[in-house]
Amino acid sequence: MALTFWYDFSSPYSYLAAMRMTDAARAASIDVTWRPLFLGAIFSDAGYEGSPNMAHPAKAAYMWTDLTRQTRARGLPFTLPDPFPQKSTAVARAASMLDPADRPAFSRAVYVAFFGHGRALTDAALVADMAREAGLDPKAVEAGAASPEGRQALFDATAEAQAAGVFGAPSFVTSAGDLYWGDDRLDQALEAEANVAVAL
Amino acid sequence: MALTFWYDFSSPYSYLAAMRMTDAARAASIDVTWRPLFLGAIFSDAGYEGSPNMAHPAKAAYMWTDLTRQTRARGLPFTLPDPFPQKSTAVARAASMLDPADRPAFSRAVYVAFFGHGRALTDAALVADMAREAGLDPKAVEAGAASPEGRQALFDATAEAQAAGVFGAPSFVTSAGDLYWGDDRLDQALEAEANVAVAL
Numbered sequence: 505m506a507l508t509f510w511y512d513f514s515s516p517y518s519y520l521a522a523m524r525m526t527d528a529a530r531a532a533s534i535d536v537t538w539r540p541l542f543l544g545a546i547f548s549d550a551g552y553e554g555s556p557n558m559a560h561p562a563k564a565a566y567m568w569t570d571l572t573r574q575t576r577a578r579g580l581p582f583t584l585p586d587p588f589p590q591k592s593t594a595v596a597r598a599a600s601m602l603d604p605a606d607r608p609a610f611s612r613a614v615y616v617a618f619f620g621h622g623r624a625l626t627d628a629a630l631v632a633d634m635a636r637e638a639g640l641d642p643k644a645v646e647a648g649a650a651s652p653e654g655r656q657a658l659f660d661a662t663a664e665a666q667a668a669g670v671f672g673a674p675s676f677v678t679s680a681g682d683l684y685w686g687d688d689r690l691d692q693a694l695e696a697e698a699n700v701a702v703a704l
Numbered sequence: 705m706a707l708t709f710w711y712d713f714s715s716p717y718s719y720l721a722a723m724r725m726t727d728a729a730r731a732a733s734i735d736v737t738w739r740p741l742f743l744g745a746i747f748s749d750a751g752y753e754g755s756p757n758m759a760h761p762a763k764a765a766y767m768w769t770d771l772t773r774q775t776r777a778r779g780l781p782f783t784l785p786d787p788f789p790q791k792s793t794a795v796a797r798a799a800s801m802l803d804p805a806d807r808p809a810f811s812r813a814v815y816v817a818f819f820g821h822g823r824a825l826t827d828a829a830l831v832a833d834m835a836r837e838a839g840l841d842p843k844a845v846e847a848g849a850a851s852p853e854g855r856q857a858l859f860d861a862t863a864e865a866q867a868a869g870v871f872g873a874p875s876f877v878t879s880a881g882d883l884y885w886g887d888d889r890l891d892q893a894l895e896a897e898a899n900v901a902v903a904l
Contacts, residue, residue: 550760560750562871566885573892671762685766688888692773 506535507697510665510675511611512543513592516571519619520687521674522611523580532694538607540596541662543673544589550671555589581620590625593658594649598631600657601648602640609638706735707897710865710875711811712743713792716771719819720887721874722811723780732894738807740796741862743873744789750871755789781820790825793858794849798831800857801848802840809838
């Protein structure tokens with residue numbers, strides 16, 4: 505029994521959720537399974553060109569204002585990503601191939617590097633550097649990211665998320681299959697997962 | 705000094721914000737100016753066909769699930785609007801022509817009729833009935849809605865909102881010009897308005 509946390513490394517609101525997930529889940533006594541996906545494929549299937557948040561200039565400008573406000577309020581570093589979005593497949597394949605228990609530390613390291621300090625998601629040394637920060641073997645993590653299995657794991661995870669109704673990130677899916685979308689719904693998702701456990 | 709509350713009568717999250725605005729503003733000791741706009745014109749200018757929330761079937765389905773959850777948690781009535789969206793100009797023109805002090809009661813009555821009980825926004829008797837519920841003269845309110853001045857007032861308000869950066873509803877704009885979007889940001893908007901007052 506666990507809440508599934510679907511996230512994309514190029515998703516700003518996934519950054520917000522990832523940075524508080526471990527503490528929030530612990531406070532709610534809920535197990536969470538971290539599962540990276542590739543949102544670009546979901547947007548493409550939906551017929552969007554790029555991120556729907558970027559389609560309207562006023563909405564795009566607002567999103568960065570909001571991100572600046574939310575990160576400041578939470579004491580998180582923030583640097584406007586340029587360009588945005590960035591292709592998140594290398595780090596997502598790396599995370600997909602990790603033991604699930606190692607994903608939170610690796611993923612937080614990637615988010616802080618990218619959204620916190622402006623490092624490119626496509627930087628060739630990023631996977632190894634983030635593995636090192638998370639206390640993992642950089643060679644092994646790089647090999648996983650570059651393997652056919654890594655590519656397939658991310659493809660399969662994205663298809664599984666879509667089948668569960670996921671259309672954006674972050675998304676949270678309870679053991680009962682109920683979907684919650686957005687960092688603003690994290691607390692309600694944890695509460696719903698707690699209620700699934702109670703109902704059993 | 706007041707926070708401006710921009711809302712559209714066909715906007716589900718404007719319904720959530722409208723129903724708690726008066727209490728939330730009182731608790732924060734903030735004056736709020738209620739200003740209806742016509743979101744259809746803003747979406748049309750942005751190149752959207754209809755509501756962007758409805759463009760993706762999974763996202764549209766999720767929105768109604770979320771609305772069902774949020775209204776239930778707040779003890780608000782909810783009926784899935786059919787069709788959706790509905791043209792909100794008649795009630796919006798009526799509200800635009802009211803004394804600002806009369807807008808909250810009239811607007812809440814419209815929201816409860818439409819999102820709470822499934823009454824059509826285009827129902828010919830809606831403006832008069834809602835005026836009566838709000839303790840206003842139904843003939844006078846109908847006359848305002850049908851007047852050229854009512855049409856112009858809503859047109860001008862929508863243009864003013866766009867100039868302030870509004871791209872969706874509900875939106876909240878502080879006396880300092882800072883924009884907050886969505887019912888989930890109402891508390892932060894009130895806090896920001898309180899800080900504008902402190903800074904002066």
